[in-house]
Amino acid sequence: MPGISGLALYLPPYRVQLADWCEWNNQPWDKIRNVVGRSFRMRGPEQSVYTLAANAVWRLIQAYDIDPGDIGYLALGTESSSDNSAGAVIVKGMIDDALAAHGMPRVSRECEVPEYKHACLGGVYALKGALRYLATDGATRKAIVVCSDIAEYERGSSGEPTQGAGAVAMLLEAEPKLLDVDLAGSGSASDYRMVDFRKPFARFRGQPQRHDGQMQDLPVFNGRYSTSCYVDATRHAMNAMLAKQSERHVDYFHAVDAVFMHRPYHKMPASGWAMAYLFALADGDDKSVAELRDHCARADIDGDDLMAEIAGAAPDMRARVAAGASGEDAFPIAADLLRRMRKTPEYRSLVDDKLSLGSEMMRDLGNLYTAALPAWLAAGFVQAHSDKLDMAGQRWLALGYGSGDAAEALPMRVVDGWQQAASRINFALALGKPLDLTAHQYAALHDGHPASLDPVPARDEFVVDHIGRQDTPGFRDVGIEYYRYVPSVRLVSSKAANEGR
Numbered sequence: 001m002p003g004i005s006g007l008a009l010y011l012p013p014y015r016v017q018l019a020d021w022c023e024w025n026n027q028p029w030d031k032i033r034n035v036v037g038r039s040f041r042m043r044g045p046e047q048s049v050y051t052l053a054a055n056a057v058w059r060l061i062q063a064y065d066i067d068p069g070d071i072g073y074l075a076l077g078t079e080s081s082s083d084n085s086a087g088a089v090i091v092k093g094m095i096d097d098a099l100a101a102h103g104m105p106r107v108s109r110e111c112e113v114p115e116y117k118h119a120c121l122g123g124v125y126a127l128k129g130a131l132r133y134l135a136t137d138g139a140t141r142k143a144i145v146v147c148s149d150i151a152e153y154e155r156g157s158s159g160e161p162t163q164g165a166g167a168v169a170m171l172l173e174a175e176p177k178l179l180d181v182d183l184a185g186s187g188s189a190s191d192y193r194m195v196d197f198r199k200p201f202a203r204f205r206g207q208p209q210r211h212d213g214q215m216q217d218l219p220v221f222n223g224r225y226s227t228s229c230y231v232d233a234t235r236h237a238m239n240a241m242l243a244k245q246s247e248r249h250v251d252y253f254h255a256v257d258a259v260f261m262h263r264p265y266h267k268m269p270a271s272g273w274a275m276a277y278l279f280a281l282a283d284g285d286d287k288s289v290a291e292l293r294d295h296c297a298r299a300d301i302d303g304d305d306l307m308a309e310i311a312g313a314a315p316d317m318r319a320r321v322a323a324g325a326s327g328e329d330a331f332p333i334a335a336d337l338l339r340r341m342r343k344t345p346e347y348r349s350l351v352d353d354k355l356s357l358g359s360e361m362m363r364d365l366g367n368l369y370t371a372a373l374p375a376w377l378a379a380g381f382v383q384a385h386s387d388k389l390d391m392a393g394q395r396w397l398a399l400g401y402g403s404g405d406a407a408e409a410l411p412m413r414v415v416d417g418w419q420q421a422a423s424r425i426n427f428a429l430a431l432g433k434p435l436d437l438t439a440h441q442y443a444a445l446h447d448g449h450p451a452s453l454d455p456v457p458a459r460d461e462f463v464v465d466h467i468g469r470q471d472t473p474g475f476r477d478v479g480i481e482y483y484r485y486v487p488s489v490r491l492v493s494s495k496a497a498n499e500g501r
């Protein structure tokens with residue numbers, strides 16, 4: 001069964017410590033630490049979503065000794081792309097430059113180069129596309145999926161502490177070395193939600209010219225409504241996946257060994273997963289409903305009220321928006337029940353323990369949109385490897401979510417001998433030694449005035465060299481980014497090396 005064989009990350013070296021951010025903005029650090037995380041990264045000068053992606057792919061190729069001629073599929077999952085025509089082929093171009101600089105052959109000319117877009121779920125859709133490729137016409141090839149995003153929110157908005165930037169590249173093979181992905185057993189869900197989180201081009205109108213030549217990619221969103229959509233979509237993807245399995249739906253929640261979800265901020269996955277459990281109880285057999293009512297009784301919550309809230313048809317989110325209820329939590333009684341269950345041993349084993357692998361490491365990544373879920377898988381493997389955990393054969397679940405909205409539940413199994421491939425995941429190296437931004441530097445980078453910052457020197461990576469400005473009848477390149485590969489050491493071409501120079 002095709003699946004995941006390798007993971008590599010690239011994080012820009014510009015960091016905002018959320019403790020500092022709280023001080024600058026008079027926000028409660030206690031809350032931010034518990035709910036959001038510790039720090040996030042920002043796109044730096046000379047960086048774009050394409051350089052982040054290419055840097056991750058380049059690290060993947062090096063870490064896993066991938067023969068570029070074997071790559072038949074290179075997909076980009078992103079919601080921050082700034083070119084509405086070309087996609088992954090831009091990444092391919094940069095990789096070919098680095099390969100040439102190292103005297104290596106280019107990526108196969110036969111390689112497919114699609115871009116997938118559906119908010120934070122684009123990477124999972126790209127992964128599914130790659131697995132289908134490996135199961136059919138690409139059985140003898142390798143596929144790479146790179147998820148790359150820049151999550152920026154308006155300063156002063158509720159989303160501001162949940163920013164982030166980075167990319168994760170995944171190596172996929174017919175005989176995977178980390179995770180078998182049970183595509184046939186996966187569950188999908190989608191429903192149009194209008195205003196939860198969107199990026200209409202109209203928001204670029206009237207944007208002042210930025211010094212770094214980039215556009216500011218701020219979403220139009222309704223934070224609370226978007227979390228209700230996340231919870232509701234997760235429920236439906238889980239239902240679709242569980243409908244394909246023979247075990248009792250609620251038993252799956254106990255049986256699965258580790259869960260990885262889209263992670264806009266630290267607390268969201270736990271809320272989404274715990275809610276999915278309550279929904280599975282409500283949607284389940286008599287025994288499950290009795291368990292749910294028992295939880296209610298112990299928490300002093302009216303079971304009938306809760307059943308009315310969640311057991312019936314899913315809330316009509318579009319009707320909620322039309323009724324002006326988009327600012328409110330769609331599941332307040334269920335959220336209240338979970339708040340009261342949080343300290344119980346059952347909650348700890350069902351939620352905290354299942355979502356714990358790699359979770360602490362993720363507190364320093366912020367929201368990476370499409371890359372958040374694969375980054376967490378990477379963190380999980382790195383922690384399991386350093387803690388010498390016995391994981392072969394374990395059942396893992398990856399739950400992807402993308403606003404707008406849609407969700408995917410992908411059952412996976414850890415393969416025998418995973419340690420070898422896990423030992424090559426560059427999580428610690430990708431975190432590196434970042435530059436902690438001051439309030440002034442943060443504001444400047446956020447608003448596109450990078451001049452007030454001394455850039456961290458690029459090493460063995462791609463940068464935006466310049467952006468085209470020509471717009472004449474004979475030649476046009478206005479707005480097109482030109483990239484440069486910066487080696488870590490002065491490279492000697494293989495021809496020169498052979499000649500002993």
Ligand SMILES: CC(=O)SCCNC(=O)CCNC(=O)[C@H](O)C(C)(C)COP(=O)(O)OP(=O)(O)OC[C@H]1O[C@@H](n2cnc3c(N)ncnc32)[C@H](O)[C@@H]1OP(=O)(O)O
Pocket residue numbers: 028030031032034035120158159162197221222223224226227230263264265268339367369403
């Ligand atoms: C876009 C995507 O990737 S997917 C969908 C998710 N949506 C987003 O990420 C959109 C951008 N994000 C946002 O707008 C915001 O982060 C939101 C709306 C999701 C959350 O914003 P907040 O205003 O912080 O939410 P809220 O006020 O509900 O607080 C959240 C929690 O902090 C807790 N809290 C508040 N003060 C404190 C404190 N001092 N100490 C500890 N916890 C605290 C609250 O009790 C609450 O937890 P609870 O639900 O268990 O009671």
